[in-house]
Amino acid sequence: MTLSEEELAEELADGTLTRPPSRARMVAGRFFRSTQGLIGFAVLALMFLLAFVGPLFSPWTYTDKDFTAFMQPPSARHWFGTLQTGSDVFAVTLRGMQKSLVVGLLAALVSTALAAVVGAFAGYFLGWTDRVLSWVTDLLLVLPAFLILAILSPLFGSGQWPLFVVMLALFLWMVTSKIVRGMAISVKEREFVQAARYMGVPPVRIIFRHVIPNLSSLLIVDATLNVSSAILTETSLSYFGFGIQPPDVSFGTLIADGSLTAVYAPWTFWFVAGLLVVTVLAVNLVGDALRDAFDPSSGKA
């Protein structure tokens, strides 16, 4: 009788056996019991709903121009007012929000995945692999990310935003990868990794099957917080014309345009800026609450 059959038999013999709650359920429970997590999640969900469902309710699309209303304050016809060109601020803002959210999410996912792989390989193999990878990490930390991204900006013209996402991710992963490396070194000494090694499991498979999944709580929290830094970086780059290129819009391009007219037409600046701040704030709240949920002893020390 193998181990699993034995378990099965036990379960059958004792019908009332209740399974312990899974870790995911426990973490989710803790997350949703904290006010911080609940508020952050609710606001973030609302923002997503607004960005992707909101445009359906607006009579205007982001390319429409109303030639009867230039620079008009908010009204029943244009909920957030209009720009100098006659564009509807509500429509362009939501379009910019879609782009910023998608860019932020994708960049965060890619950068966390990269951090996990680089950090785990460096920490698991040590020796020369570690030296080379750590050196590359240090090198990218020395070069201010904004600078390189700005220099590269002529390469991602209009419609090239997936390339932009990849480049953004390339400059977000370094600090996390340093943390992952440190943790991978300690996980490597754990019994289950040793056991897998002696059973002849190839190292690469050990890393993907055993090392990285054991760092998942760190990685999930990190990916969440990376979303906010990706959105902020994207905004700054686009503000100066180095990111999302016209005719497409993002938070950054809208804020850049809005700041020029903000003194006499506050609606061109404050709606976009406000939504950006609320979105990033919500992401940070979710990240913080997740950290506490994964490790209840850390935050309240």
Add this chain to the structure above:
Amino acid sequence: MAGFLARRLLNYAVLVVVAASLAYLVAATALDPRSNYADRTPKPPPAVVDAQLTVLNLNDKTPLLQRYAVWAGGVLRGDFGKTVAGAPVNDDIKRRMGVTFRLVILGLVCGSLLGVLVGALAAVRQYGWFDRLSTGLSFLVLAVPVVVLANMLILAGAWANQHVFGRQVLLVSGEYSAGVEGLGSQVVDRLQHLVLPTISLSVGLIAVFSRYQRNMMLDVLGADFVRTARAKGLSRRRALTRHALRTAMIPVVTYFAFTFGALLTGATFTEKIFGWHGLGEQLINSIFSNDVNTVAAISLLAAVSVLCAALAADLLHAALDPRVRA
């Protein structure tokens, strides 16, 4: 200690060389100085453009490595080459360096000192009103990018001038006003220009440092050595400043090196938005004018200053932690 520093220094020197070379190669590949000539009227003949670009070492028909060798040779002699307009990069950089330096140093000092102070105070009275207020504010500040913050400050400054002071007190454009006479009024004028950019640069730092310092301080407050310090008769204030604060600052100092790059980026945004003619503003302008040599020179300076910050962090670390010195 000396050996440790020498190894660090060597490592940093290699990193600077690689980072600067990478920046030059990327800039030379991505930027296109030839396009500057495309929309001139009358259109200059291709041979003239080629000759002009070759003189400036910007000709994309010369192999990249050859251009790189010429540039690197110049840099070794302390010459960063010529701008697209033909002026030496060195003069321009030298003039602008002071502007950026003043802004960054002031922002850095304000940001890190206030941040450490706020974090330490918040930790001493954990869950008190100050702790809650500073936590809430730093959460808010961390969600506001510098580009938005700077614009908000400009709007707030204009509003305050109009409604609170009734005259131009907070000046939002440039480093100083032209035509101000007398030393006293010049100093006041510079200060008026300095207030808002410094706030825009240091608020983010204060938020980051205070969060970090608070967590480190909380870890230390419950430690045995703080209790021992109290038991041997030190007052609470002395025990906190001499023993707890000093120990809690060690990891924060290490963190300092990481934030310096972000600070330079913040300075770039601040300069551009407030119209200060510093290196950051020049970087953005030179990318738009395809000025490869200027971009490379500023990248080199950025890499050098990040590593100087890392070295300073190492030294501070050694000053605070006797175990490193041993």
